[in-house]
Amino acid sequence: MEQRIEVSRNIAAPPSAVWRVLTALDEAPITLRAVKAVERLDGTGYEVGTRWRETRVMFGQSATEEMQVAEADPERRTVVVAESRGARYRTVFDLTPSAGGTDLSVEFSGESGPLGAFAQLAMTLFAPLAKRATRKALEQDLADIAAAAERAG
Template identity: 30%
Template sequence: MTSVRHIAAPTARVFSTVADITNFSKAVPHIVRVDFLSEQRVGVGTRFRETRLMNGREAATVLEVTEYIEGERIRLVSDSQGTVWDSVFTVVPREGGSELTLVMEARPHKLLAKLTTPLLKGFIAKALEKDMDAVKAWCEARHA
């Protein structure tokens, strides 16, 4: 699943929004809580539990930053309910602002997940689009 947004804001602002979970959770309104599971708050090795409202219920996921290139790229990985969710945000300068790309791969490794993950992809894709729209709105509002 891939989602791309042109954002009328500097790359540094866009990157700090997606690469720092504290900022990301402010930008994405359905994230209701973040609990850090590591001393580190930003960069490789950062682990946290993100709790979101999904269909009126809270759902928590543990994520870890496994790749971090300042100002350019961050990779978040989660192993949840038999599926590894591998998400990469990339930010590049573009005329009038930045281009933010999110690529998420789902790799089920348990039998039930192999059956259900394909069914969830549409739902997950819609959620990713909402996240990207929220990041765009957040960054542009702070740049105006």
């Protein structure tokens, strides 16, 4: 079962400033209010193959997930992937220059493996709530990225 959520926002800063904020992994706990810690596992910059553990608060709980850069096209697009408890996650950030700065969109998708009957029922019941909470978290991340990029200009 796959879930997909997309949100976007205009940021009053050039793509170069947005890219710097978006890819500054070591600064994420300062920039993104939901991120509590980042531990690098591979890589010193931001390129395909860079891996890290990210601890963030979701649904009122602290969770740590291992993330990896799967695609990086500077100032245009990046894709981050993760696997956890039988589910695969993919987050795509697209940066598009605009008259007002940069349009930043993020598409988050998650796909679980085969589910048993009880897990399928639970997913059906709780998916709308989880989707709303995830959308809200993505919107907050974009707001935090916008604030940092606009300050940096």
